[in-house]
Amino acid sequence: MRSIEVAAPGMLTTLQDLGRHGSRSSGVGPGGAVDTLSHRVANLLVGNPADAAALEITLLGPRLVFPQGAWVAITGAAVGAVVVTADGRSIPVPAWHPIWVPDRATLVCGPCAPHGCRSSLAVAGGLDVPLILGGRGTDLRSGFGGYQGRALRAGDQIPVASLRKPPADRDGVVVVPRTVPPELTPWPTGSPADGAMPPPIRVLRGPEFEAFPAASRETFFSDTFVVTPDSDRSGCRLSGRALPPPTMALSEVVVAGTIQIPPSGQPIVLAADHPVTGGYPRIAVVATIDLPRIAQASPGAPLSFVEIEHDDAQRRLRERERTLRRFTLGLEYLR
Protein backbone atom coordinates (compact mmCIF):
# COMPACT_ATOMS: atom_id res chain seq x y z
CA MET A 1 0.00 0.00 0.00
CA ARG A 2 1.46 3.33 -1.04
CA SER A 3 0.56 6.48 0.80
CA ILE A 4 1.19 10.20 0.94
CA GLU A 5 2.19 11.77 4.25
CA VAL A 6 0.70 15.07 5.34
CA ALA A 7 3.52 17.27 6.72
CA ALA A 8 1.23 20.32 7.02
CA PRO A 9 -2.48 20.28 6.17
CA GLY A 10 -2.99 23.82 4.83
CA MET A 11 -6.10 25.74 5.86
CA LEU A 12 -8.80 23.23 4.98
CA THR A 13 -7.80 20.27 2.83
CA THR A 14 -10.31 17.45 2.37
CA LEU A 15 -10.70 14.35 0.22
CA GLN A 16 -13.51 14.90 -2.29
CA ASP A 17 -14.97 13.31 -5.40
CA LEU A 18 -17.93 14.29 -7.60
CA GLY A 19 -20.43 13.84 -4.76
CA ARG A 20 -22.66 11.17 -3.29
CA HIS A 21 -25.98 10.87 -5.03
CA GLY A 22 -29.02 8.80 -4.13
CA SER A 23 -29.30 9.63 -0.41
CA ARG A 24 -31.18 12.90 -0.52
CA SER A 25 -34.28 11.13 0.77
CA SER A 26 -32.24 10.40 3.92
CA GLY A 27 -31.29 14.07 4.15
CA VAL A 28 -27.78 13.56 2.77
CA GLY A 29 -26.72 16.22 0.28
CA PRO A 30 -24.22 15.67 -2.54
CA GLY A 31 -21.05 17.10 -1.00
CA GLY A 32 -18.00 16.39 -3.16
CA ALA A 33 -15.71 18.93 -4.79
CA VAL A 34 -17.15 22.46 -4.86
CA ASP A 35 -15.43 23.13 -8.22
CA THR A 36 -16.31 19.90 -10.01
CA LEU A 37 -14.81 21.07 -13.32
CA SER A 38 -11.32 21.59 -11.88
CA HIS A 39 -11.68 18.26 -10.05
CA ARG A 40 -12.51 16.43 -13.29
CA VAL A 41 -9.66 18.06 -15.25
CA ALA A 42 -7.10 17.33 -12.50
CA ASN A 43 -8.04 13.64 -12.57
CA LEU A 44 -8.01 13.48 -16.39
CA LEU A 45 -4.51 15.05 -16.50
CA VAL A 46 -3.09 12.14 -14.45
CA GLY A 47 -5.08 9.45 -16.28
CA ASN A 48 -7.70 8.88 -13.57
CA PRO A 49 -11.46 8.55 -14.07
CA ALA A 50 -12.91 12.07 -13.67
CA ASP A 51 -14.68 11.09 -10.44
CA ALA A 52 -11.68 9.62 -8.59
CA ALA A 53 -11.08 10.95 -5.08
CA ALA A 54 -8.65 13.87 -4.97
CA LEU A 55 -7.71 16.61 -2.51
CA GLU A 56 -9.65 19.86 -2.34
CA ILE A 57 -7.45 22.69 -1.09
CA THR A 58 -8.98 25.84 0.41
CA LEU A 59 -7.14 29.21 0.41
CA LEU A 60 -3.83 27.76 1.66
CA GLY A 61 -2.34 24.51 0.36
CA PRO A 62 -0.75 21.60 2.23
CA ARG A 63 2.81 20.26 2.40
CA LEU A 64 2.83 16.61 1.28
CA VAL A 65 5.64 14.06 1.42
CA PHE A 66 5.75 11.31 -1.24
CA PRO A 67 7.71 8.28 0.09
CA GLN A 68 7.29 6.82 -3.40
CA GLY A 69 7.07 8.87 -6.57
CA ALA A 70 3.69 9.72 -8.09
CA TRP A 71 2.12 11.66 -10.94
CA VAL A 72 0.04 14.59 -9.67
CA ALA A 73 -1.87 17.51 -11.18
CA ILE A 74 -3.08 20.70 -9.52
CA THR A 75 -6.00 22.61 -11.07
CA GLY A 76 -8.35 25.40 -10.00
CA ALA A 77 -6.60 28.21 -8.15
CA ALA A 78 -2.81 28.18 -8.54
CA VAL A 79 -1.01 27.54 -5.25
CA GLY A 80 2.59 28.37 -6.28
CA ALA A 81 3.54 24.69 -5.91
CA VAL A 82 7.19 23.76 -5.44
CA VAL A 83 8.67 20.23 -5.43
CA VAL A 84 11.53 19.88 -2.95
CA THR A 85 13.56 16.80 -3.91
CA ALA A 86 15.25 14.39 -1.47
CA ASP A 87 18.60 16.06 -2.24
CA GLY A 88 17.19 19.50 -1.40
CA ARG A 89 16.53 21.09 -4.79
CA SER A 90 13.43 23.32 -5.00
CA ILE A 91 11.68 23.17 -8.36
CA PRO A 92 8.58 25.34 -8.98
CA VAL A 93 5.90 23.43 -10.90
CA PRO A 94 2.92 24.86 -12.80
CA ALA A 95 -0.77 24.19 -12.23
CA TRP A 96 -2.85 22.47 -14.97
CA HIS A 97 -0.03 20.06 -15.99
CA PRO A 98 0.85 16.45 -15.10
CA ILE A 99 3.84 16.54 -12.72
CA TRP A 100 6.08 13.65 -11.64
CA VAL A 101 6.98 14.02 -7.96
CA PRO A 102 10.00 11.72 -7.37
CA ASP A 103 10.58 9.33 -4.45
CA ARG A 104 10.97 11.03 -1.05
CA ALA A 105 10.20 14.50 -2.48
CA THR A 106 7.92 17.03 -0.78
CA LEU A 107 5.21 18.94 -2.64
CA VAL A 108 4.87 22.37 -1.03
CA CYS A 109 1.69 24.30 -1.86
CA GLY A 110 1.26 27.96 -0.93
CA PRO A 111 -1.76 30.26 -0.84
CA CYS A 112 -4.36 30.23 -3.64
CA ALA A 113 -3.31 33.16 -5.84
CA PRO A 114 -3.81 35.37 -7.70
CA HIS A 115 -7.35 34.17 -8.49
CA GLY A 116 -9.69 31.70 -6.89
CA CYS A 117 -9.91 30.07 -3.46
CA ARG A 118 -9.93 26.32 -4.15
CA SER A 119 -7.59 23.90 -5.90
CA SER A 120 -7.92 20.26 -6.84
CA LEU A 121 -4.87 18.05 -6.35
CA ALA A 122 -5.21 14.69 -8.09
CA VAL A 123 -2.79 11.79 -7.69
CA ALA A 124 -2.53 9.13 -10.40
CA GLY A 125 -4.35 6.02 -9.21
CA GLY A 126 -6.73 8.04 -7.04
CA LEU A 127 -6.89 8.35 -3.27
CA ASP A 128 -8.02 5.08 -1.77
CA VAL A 129 -10.68 5.56 0.90
CA PRO A 130 -13.86 3.51 1.41
CA LEU A 131 -16.99 4.26 -0.59
CA ILE A 132 -19.72 5.38 1.84
CA LEU A 133 -23.27 5.98 0.53
CA GLY A 134 -21.88 5.94 -2.99
CA GLY A 135 -19.20 8.58 -2.42
CA ARG A 136 -15.63 8.95 -1.20
CA GLY A 137 -15.94 12.64 -0.29
CA THR A 138 -15.61 14.03 3.23
CA ASP A 139 -18.88 15.10 4.90
CA LEU A 140 -17.43 17.53 7.44
CA ARG A 141 -20.74 18.27 9.20
CA SER A 142 -21.78 14.68 9.77
CA GLY A 143 -18.20 13.47 10.17
CA PHE A 144 -18.09 10.57 7.72
CA GLY A 145 -16.46 9.77 4.37
CA GLY A 146 -13.12 10.91 3.01
CA TYR A 147 -10.19 10.55 5.39
CA GLN A 148 -11.72 9.59 8.76
CA GLY A 149 -14.63 11.97 8.17
CA ARG A 150 -12.54 15.08 8.74
CA ALA A 151 -10.14 17.60 7.19
CA LEU A 152 -6.50 16.50 6.87
CA ARG A 153 -4.10 16.99 9.79
CA ALA A 154 -0.31 16.79 10.04
CA GLY A 155 0.80 13.16 10.29
CA ASP A 156 -2.08 11.69 8.26
CA GLN A 157 -1.16 8.93 5.76
CA ILE A 158 -3.43 9.06 2.72
CA PRO A 159 -3.55 5.73 0.86
CA VAL A 160 -3.11 5.83 -2.93
CA ALA A 161 -4.83 3.13 -4.95
CA SER A 162 -2.36 2.08 -7.63
CA LEU A 163 0.87 3.06 -9.35
CA ARG A 164 1.19 4.51 -12.82
CA LYS A 165 4.32 4.12 -14.90
CA PRO A 166 7.11 6.47 -13.73
CA PRO A 167 9.00 8.57 -16.31
CA ALA A 168 12.39 7.43 -17.69
CA ASP A 169 14.12 9.77 -15.24
CA ARG A 170 12.24 8.76 -12.12
CA ASP A 171 14.56 10.74 -9.81
CA GLY A 172 13.87 14.05 -11.55
CA VAL A 173 10.85 16.37 -11.44
CA VAL A 174 9.00 16.07 -14.75
CA VAL A 175 6.44 18.55 -16.08
CA VAL A 176 4.49 17.18 -19.05
CA PRO A 177 3.41 19.91 -21.48
CA ARG A 178 -0.38 19.94 -21.79
CA THR A 179 -2.73 22.74 -22.80
CA VAL A 180 -6.04 22.94 -21.00
CA PRO A 181 -8.51 25.11 -23.00
CA PRO A 182 -9.76 28.12 -20.97
CA GLU A 183 -13.36 26.86 -21.30
CA LEU A 184 -12.34 23.91 -19.09
CA THR A 185 -11.18 26.20 -16.28
CA PRO A 186 -13.19 28.35 -13.84
CA TRP A 187 -11.89 31.36 -15.84
CA PRO A 188 -13.36 30.68 -19.32
CA THR A 189 -12.82 34.27 -20.44
CA GLY A 190 -9.22 34.30 -19.21
CA SER A 191 -7.75 35.51 -15.94
CA PRO A 192 -9.47 38.67 -14.75
CA ALA A 193 -7.23 41.73 -14.79
CA ASP A 194 -6.77 43.46 -11.44
CA GLY A 195 -9.83 45.51 -10.57
CA ALA A 196 -11.71 44.49 -13.74
CA MET A 197 -15.28 43.31 -13.29
CA PRO A 198 -15.69 39.64 -14.32
CA PRO A 199 -18.67 38.79 -16.58
CA PRO A 200 -21.91 38.35 -14.61
CA ILE A 201 -22.86 34.92 -13.27
CA ARG A 202 -25.60 33.39 -15.43
CA VAL A 203 -28.72 32.37 -13.47
CA LEU A 204 -32.14 30.87 -14.09
CA ARG A 205 -35.17 32.29 -12.29
CA GLY A 206 -35.90 30.56 -9.00
CA PRO A 207 -39.32 29.20 -7.98
CA GLU A 208 -40.04 32.22 -5.72
CA PHE A 209 -38.65 34.85 -8.15
CA GLU A 210 -42.07 36.30 -8.97
CA ALA A 211 -43.00 36.48 -5.26
CA PHE A 212 -40.15 38.93 -4.54
CA PRO A 213 -40.96 42.65 -4.44
CA ALA A 214 -40.12 44.32 -7.78
CA ALA A 215 -37.37 46.36 -6.10
CA SER A 216 -35.61 43.17 -4.89
CA ARG A 217 -35.78 41.61 -8.35
CA GLU A 218 -34.35 44.74 -9.96
CA THR A 219 -31.59 45.15 -7.39
CA PHE A 220 -30.62 41.50 -7.74
CA PHE A 221 -29.87 41.96 -11.44
CA SER A 222 -28.54 45.54 -11.35
CA ASP A 223 -26.23 45.55 -8.33
CA THR A 224 -22.78 44.15 -7.65
CA PHE A 225 -22.39 41.99 -4.54
CA VAL A 226 -19.25 41.13 -2.64
CA VAL A 227 -18.28 37.66 -1.34
CA THR A 228 -17.98 37.65 2.47
CA PRO A 229 -15.37 35.75 4.53
CA ASP A 230 -17.99 33.50 6.22
CA SER A 231 -18.46 31.65 2.90
CA ASP A 232 -17.66 27.93 3.14
CA ARG A 233 -18.32 24.57 1.46
CA SER A 234 -22.04 24.90 2.19
CA GLY A 235 -22.45 28.25 0.49
CA CYS A 236 -20.99 31.44 -0.91
CA ARG A 237 -22.34 34.33 1.16
CA LEU A 238 -22.75 37.75 -0.42
CA SER A 239 -23.12 41.25 0.88
CA GLY A 240 -24.74 44.19 -0.87
CA ARG A 241 -27.90 46.27 -0.93
CA ALA A 242 -30.55 44.20 0.92
CA LEU A 243 -33.11 42.30 -1.18
CA PRO A 244 -36.23 42.14 1.04
CA PRO A 245 -37.65 38.61 0.55
CA PRO A 246 -41.25 37.38 0.60
CA THR A 247 -42.24 34.98 3.39
CA MET A 248 -42.11 31.26 2.75
CA ALA A 249 -44.51 28.81 4.37
CA LEU A 250 -42.43 25.62 4.12
CA SER A 251 -38.93 24.36 3.60
CA GLU A 252 -38.41 23.30 -0.02
CA VAL A 253 -35.80 21.38 -1.97
CA VAL A 254 -32.55 23.14 -2.85
CA VAL A 255 -29.62 22.22 -5.13
CA ALA A 256 -26.06 23.52 -5.53
CA GLY A 257 -26.28 26.99 -7.07
CA THR A 258 -29.64 27.84 -5.47
CA ILE A 259 -29.59 31.50 -4.41
CA GLN A 260 -31.54 31.90 -1.17
CA ILE A 261 -32.50 35.22 0.35
CA PRO A 262 -32.80 35.03 4.16
CA PRO A 263 -34.59 37.78 6.16
CA SER A 264 -31.35 39.84 6.21
CA GLY A 265 -31.79 40.29 2.43
CA GLN A 266 -28.17 39.18 1.82
CA PRO A 267 -27.90 36.37 -0.78
CA ILE A 268 -26.47 32.91 -0.08
CA VAL A 269 -25.42 30.84 -3.12
CA LEU A 270 -25.54 27.20 -1.99
CA ALA A 271 -22.50 25.00 -2.67
CA ALA A 272 -21.65 21.27 -2.42
CA ASP A 273 -22.29 20.83 1.33
CA HIS A 274 -25.76 22.41 1.28
CA PRO A 275 -28.58 20.82 3.31
CA VAL A 276 -31.15 19.07 1.08
CA THR A 277 -33.95 21.49 2.01
CA GLY A 278 -34.05 25.18 2.81
CA GLY A 279 -36.65 27.56 4.22
CA TYR A 280 -35.56 30.78 2.49
CA PRO A 281 -37.07 32.04 -0.78
CA ARG A 282 -35.11 30.98 -3.87
CA ILE A 283 -34.72 34.04 -6.09
CA ALA A 284 -32.55 32.28 -8.71
CA VAL A 285 -30.38 29.24 -9.45
CA VAL A 286 -26.90 29.52 -10.97
CA ALA A 287 -26.63 27.75 -14.35
CA THR A 288 -24.48 24.61 -14.04
CA ILE A 289 -21.95 26.05 -16.49
CA ASP A 290 -21.12 28.90 -14.07
CA LEU A 291 -20.93 26.83 -10.84
CA PRO A 292 -17.09 26.60 -11.10
CA ARG A 293 -16.93 30.41 -11.13
CA ILE A 294 -18.98 30.60 -7.92
CA ALA A 295 -16.75 27.88 -6.40
CA GLN A 296 -13.72 30.09 -7.02
CA ALA A 297 -15.25 33.37 -5.81
CA SER A 298 -12.98 34.30 -2.90
CA PRO A 299 -13.82 36.68 -0.06
CA GLY A 300 -13.89 40.26 -1.35
CA ALA A 301 -14.56 39.23 -4.96
CA PRO A 302 -17.32 41.20 -6.76
CA LEU A 303 -20.22 39.24 -8.27
CA SER A 304 -23.19 40.25 -10.40
CA PHE A 305 -25.98 38.23 -12.00
CA VAL A 306 -27.62 38.04 -15.41
CA GLU A 307 -30.56 35.92 -16.51
CA ILE A 308 -30.05 33.09 -18.99
CA GLU A 309 -32.79 31.08 -20.71
CA HIS A 310 -33.00 27.33 -20.08
CA ASP A 311 -32.23 26.41 -23.69
CA ASP A 312 -29.19 28.66 -23.76
CA ALA A 313 -27.88 27.25 -20.44
CA GLN A 314 -28.27 23.73 -21.78
CA ARG A 315 -26.64 24.50 -25.14
CA ARG A 316 -23.58 26.14 -23.54
CA LEU A 317 -23.15 23.24 -21.11
CA ARG A 318 -23.29 20.77 -24.01
CA GLU A 319 -20.61 22.77 -25.85
CA ARG A 320 -18.36 22.62 -22.80
CA GLU A 321 -18.89 18.86 -22.46
CA ARG A 322 -17.89 18.39 -26.11
CA THR A 323 -14.72 20.39 -25.42
CA LEU A 324 -14.04 18.21 -22.37
CA ARG A 325 -14.54 15.02 -24.41
CA ARG A 326 -12.15 16.24 -27.14
CA PHE A 327 -9.62 17.17 -24.46
CA THR A 328 -9.94 13.72 -22.84
CA LEU A 329 -9.46 11.94 -26.17
CA GLY A 330 -6.41 14.11 -26.86
CA LEU A 331 -4.88 13.14 -23.52
CA GLU A 332 -5.48 9.45 -24.20
CA TYR A 333 -3.85 9.78 -27.63
CA LEU A 334 -0.75 11.47 -26.17
CA ARG A 335 -0.38 8.93 -23.36
Added chain:
Amino acid sequence: MASSLLTIEPLGDACLVVRFGTGVDAVTSRAVAAATAALTAAALPGVVDIAPTFNTVAVVFDPHQADPRELSGAILADLQNLNSSAPNPGTLVEIPVAYGGDDGPDLAAVAAHTGLDSDEVVRLHTTADHVVGMIGFAPGFPYLIGLPAALSIPRRATPRTSVPAGSVAIAERQTGIYPRTGPGGWHVIGRTPRAMFDPRRDPPALLRAGDRVRFVPVTGPVRSGERIR
Protein backbone atom coordinates in the same frame (compact mmCIF):
# COMPACT_ATOMS: atom_id res chain seq x y z
CA MET B 1 -53.77 10.66 -8.08
CA ALA B 2 -54.71 12.19 -11.40
CA SER B 3 -51.79 13.74 -13.27
CA SER B 4 -53.81 16.96 -13.64
CA LEU B 5 -53.22 17.51 -9.91
CA LEU B 6 -49.49 17.68 -10.34
CA THR B 7 -47.21 20.23 -11.94
CA ILE B 8 -43.57 20.01 -12.97
CA GLU B 9 -41.35 23.05 -12.58
CA PRO B 10 -37.58 23.43 -13.03
CA LEU B 11 -35.17 24.30 -10.20
CA GLY B 12 -32.18 25.50 -12.18
CA ASP B 13 -30.96 23.37 -15.10
CA ALA B 14 -30.30 20.13 -13.18
CA CYS B 15 -33.49 19.49 -11.20
CA LEU B 16 -37.21 19.12 -11.93
CA VAL B 17 -39.72 19.50 -9.10
CA VAL B 18 -42.97 17.52 -9.28
CA ARG B 19 -45.52 19.36 -7.12
CA PHE B 20 -48.67 17.92 -5.57
CA GLY B 21 -50.36 21.18 -4.57
CA THR B 22 -49.35 23.21 -1.54
CA GLY B 23 -50.99 21.29 1.31
CA VAL B 24 -49.24 19.69 4.26
CA ASP B 25 -51.30 16.66 5.18
CA ALA B 26 -51.22 12.88 5.33
CA VAL B 27 -53.02 12.47 1.98
CA THR B 28 -50.44 14.60 0.16
CA SER B 29 -47.64 12.74 1.97
CA ARG B 30 -48.96 9.41 0.71
CA ALA B 31 -49.12 10.73 -2.86
CA VAL B 32 -45.55 12.04 -2.56
CA ALA B 33 -44.34 8.71 -1.10
CA ALA B 34 -46.02 6.74 -3.90
CA ALA B 35 -44.55 9.02 -6.58
CA THR B 36 -41.11 8.79 -4.95
CA ALA B 37 -41.30 4.99 -5.02
CA ALA B 38 -42.50 4.96 -8.67
CA LEU B 39 -39.82 7.38 -9.89
CA THR B 40 -37.09 5.55 -7.96
CA ALA B 41 -38.18 2.24 -9.51
CA ALA B 42 -38.35 3.82 -12.98
CA ALA B 43 -34.59 4.63 -12.84
CA LEU B 44 -34.94 7.19 -15.65
CA PRO B 45 -31.72 7.77 -17.65
CA GLY B 46 -29.57 10.61 -16.31
CA VAL B 47 -31.48 10.87 -13.01
CA VAL B 48 -29.05 10.89 -10.06
CA ASP B 49 -31.39 11.38 -7.10
CA ILE B 50 -35.06 11.50 -6.08
CA ALA B 51 -35.97 13.58 -3.03
CA PRO B 52 -39.44 13.99 -1.51
CA THR B 53 -40.57 17.05 0.48
CA PHE B 54 -43.98 17.78 2.13
CA ASN B 55 -45.73 18.17 -1.22
CA THR B 56 -43.10 17.78 -3.94
CA VAL B 57 -40.74 15.21 -5.36
CA ALA B 58 -37.44 16.63 -6.62
CA VAL B 59 -35.86 14.77 -9.54
CA VAL B 60 -32.16 15.69 -9.65
CA PHE B 61 -30.47 14.88 -12.95
CA ASP B 62 -27.08 15.14 -14.60
CA PRO B 63 -27.59 17.94 -17.16
CA HIS B 64 -24.74 16.46 -19.23
CA GLN B 65 -26.82 13.32 -19.74
CA ALA B 66 -30.54 14.10 -19.54
CA ASP B 67 -32.69 16.56 -21.49
CA PRO B 68 -35.19 18.26 -19.15
CA ARG B 69 -38.02 18.23 -21.72
CA GLU B 70 -37.70 14.50 -22.40
CA LEU B 71 -37.28 13.83 -18.69
CA SER B 72 -40.39 15.85 -17.86
CA GLY B 73 -42.41 13.77 -20.34
CA ALA B 74 -41.05 10.51 -18.92
CA ILE B 75 -41.92 11.60 -15.36
CA LEU B 76 -45.52 12.43 -16.37
CA ALA B 77 -45.85 9.07 -18.12
CA ASP B 78 -44.56 7.19 -15.07
CA LEU B 79 -46.86 9.01 -12.68
CA GLN B 80 -49.90 8.50 -14.89
CA ASN B 81 -49.39 4.76 -14.52
CA LEU B 82 -49.62 5.35 -10.78
CA ASN B 83 -53.34 6.23 -11.01
CA SER B 84 -54.61 2.70 -10.56
CA SER B 85 -52.07 1.55 -8.00
CA ALA B 86 -52.82 1.82 -4.30
CA PRO B 87 -50.64 4.32 -2.48
CA ASN B 88 -47.99 2.87 -0.18
CA PRO B 89 -49.06 3.61 3.41
CA GLY B 90 -45.45 3.58 4.67
CA THR B 91 -43.93 1.61 7.51
CA LEU B 92 -45.10 2.04 11.10
CA VAL B 93 -42.09 2.88 13.27
CA GLU B 94 -42.25 3.07 17.07
CA ILE B 95 -39.88 5.57 18.66
CA PRO B 96 -39.21 5.26 22.41
CA VAL B 97 -39.03 8.66 24.12
CA ALA B 98 -38.11 9.72 27.64
CA TYR B 99 -40.25 12.82 28.21
CA GLY B 100 -39.44 15.78 30.46
CA GLY B 101 -36.63 16.29 32.94
CA ASP B 102 -33.17 16.76 31.46
CA ASP B 103 -34.32 14.84 28.36
CA GLY B 104 -37.17 17.28 27.68
CA PRO B 105 -36.27 20.65 29.20
CA ASP B 106 -39.13 22.48 27.42
CA LEU B 107 -41.95 20.14 28.46
CA ALA B 108 -43.04 22.44 31.30
CA ALA B 109 -42.97 25.49 29.01
CA VAL B 110 -45.12 23.66 26.44
CA ALA B 111 -47.57 22.69 29.21
CA ALA B 112 -47.72 26.32 30.38
CA HIS B 113 -48.24 27.65 26.83
CA THR B 114 -50.96 25.15 25.95
CA GLY B 115 -52.71 25.29 29.34
CA LEU B 116 -52.35 21.51 29.73
CA ASP B 117 -50.43 19.63 32.40
CA SER B 118 -47.23 17.81 31.40
CA ASP B 119 -48.84 14.34 31.57
CA GLU B 120 -51.56 15.49 29.17
CA VAL B 121 -48.95 16.87 26.74
CA VAL B 122 -47.21 13.47 26.77
CA ARG B 123 -50.51 11.61 26.41
CA LEU B 124 -51.52 13.71 23.36
CA HIS B 125 -48.07 13.35 21.78
CA THR B 126 -47.93 9.57 22.25
CA THR B 127 -51.49 8.84 21.10
CA ALA B 128 -51.30 10.93 17.89
CA ASP B 129 -50.58 9.38 14.49
CA HIS B 130 -47.52 11.14 13.11
CA VAL B 131 -46.45 10.92 9.45
CA VAL B 132 -42.99 11.75 8.09
CA GLY B 133 -43.57 14.75 5.80
CA MET B 134 -39.95 14.89 4.71
CA ILE B 135 -36.33 14.38 5.77
CA GLY B 136 -34.27 17.56 5.62
CA PHE B 137 -32.40 20.25 7.59
CA ALA B 138 -29.74 17.69 8.58
CA PRO B 139 -29.08 14.06 7.55
CA GLY B 140 -31.82 11.91 9.09
CA PHE B 141 -33.88 14.81 10.53
CA PRO B 142 -37.60 13.95 10.11
CA TYR B 143 -40.30 16.61 9.85
CA LEU B 144 -43.34 14.82 11.31
CA ILE B 145 -46.82 16.12 10.62
CA GLY B 146 -49.81 15.26 12.79
CA LEU B 147 -49.04 17.14 16.00
CA PRO B 148 -52.44 17.69 17.71
CA ALA B 149 -53.68 21.29 17.41
CA ALA B 150 -53.82 21.48 21.21
CA LEU B 151 -50.00 21.17 21.28
CA SER B 152 -49.31 23.79 18.60
CA ILE B 153 -46.70 26.28 19.77
CA PRO B 154 -44.53 28.88 17.95
CA ARG B 155 -40.79 28.24 17.68
CA ARG B 156 -38.62 29.39 20.58
CA ALA B 157 -37.91 33.12 20.40
CA THR B 158 -34.20 32.32 20.83
CA PRO B 159 -32.87 29.05 19.37
CA ARG B 160 -30.78 26.88 21.70
CA THR B 161 -27.12 26.81 20.68
CA SER B 162 -26.87 23.10 21.46
CA VAL B 163 -29.61 20.46 21.43
CA PRO B 164 -28.42 16.90 22.23
CA ALA B 165 -28.67 14.18 19.58
CA GLY B 166 -31.98 12.28 19.86
CA SER B 167 -33.93 15.30 21.15
CA VAL B 168 -37.62 15.17 20.24
CA ALA B 169 -38.92 18.68 19.70
CA ILE B 170 -42.11 20.40 18.57
CA ALA B 171 -42.98 23.67 16.80
CA GLU B 172 -46.14 24.87 15.04
CA ARG B 173 -47.94 21.66 13.98
CA GLN B 174 -44.83 19.48 13.65
CA THR B 175 -42.45 17.24 15.58
CA GLY B 176 -38.77 16.90 14.70
CA ILE B 177 -35.99 14.64 16.02
CA TYR B 178 -32.42 15.98 16.07
CA PRO B 179 -30.07 13.28 14.66
CA ARG B 180 -26.92 15.00 15.92
CA THR B 181 -26.08 17.54 18.60
CA GLY B 182 -26.38 21.07 17.26
CA PRO B 183 -28.34 24.32 17.35
CA GLY B 184 -32.14 24.10 17.31
CA GLY B 185 -35.12 26.43 17.65
CA TRP B 186 -37.89 23.93 18.48
CA HIS B 187 -39.22 23.08 21.97
CA VAL B 188 -37.48 19.94 23.28
CA ILE B 189 -40.01 17.76 25.10
CA GLY B 190 -38.11 14.46 25.23
CA ARG B 191 -35.25 12.36 23.93
CA THR B 192 -34.93 9.03 22.14
CA PRO B 193 -31.98 6.61 22.21
CA ARG B 194 -32.77 5.52 18.62
CA ALA B 195 -30.07 6.55 16.10
CA MET B 196 -31.88 8.67 13.53
CA PHE B 197 -28.91 8.60 11.14
CA ASP B 198 -26.06 6.16 10.60
CA PRO B 199 -24.00 6.41 7.38
CA ARG B 200 -23.09 2.68 7.65
CA ARG B 201 -26.77 1.72 7.45
CA ASP B 202 -28.77 1.35 4.21
CA PRO B 203 -30.76 3.52 4.04
CA PRO B 204 -28.81 5.69 6.48
CA ALA B 205 -31.87 7.51 7.85
CA LEU B 206 -34.12 5.59 10.28
CA LEU B 207 -37.25 7.14 8.75
CA ARG B 208 -38.47 7.79 5.22
CA ALA B 209 -41.02 10.30 3.93
CA GLY B 210 -44.44 8.65 4.21
CA ASP B 211 -43.53 6.47 7.22
CA ARG B 212 -45.95 6.53 10.15
CA VAL B 213 -44.53 7.16 13.59
CA ARG B 214 -45.86 6.36 17.06
CA PHE B 215 -44.00 7.71 20.08
CA VAL B 216 -43.79 5.32 23.04
CA PRO B 217 -43.11 6.79 26.49
CA VAL B 218 -40.19 5.24 28.38
CA THR B 219 -38.48 6.25 31.60
CA GLY B 220 -35.27 8.26 31.22
CA PRO B 221 -32.77 9.56 31.43
CA VAL B 222 -31.34 8.87 27.96
CA ARG B 223 -27.57 8.82 28.26
CA SER B 224 -25.41 10.51 25.63
CA GLY B 225 -23.86 7.90 23.39
CA GLU B 226 -26.56 5.34 24.19
CA ARG B 227 -27.83 3.97 20.92
CA ILE B 228 -30.46 1.50 19.83
CA ARG B 229 -30.03 0.71 16.16
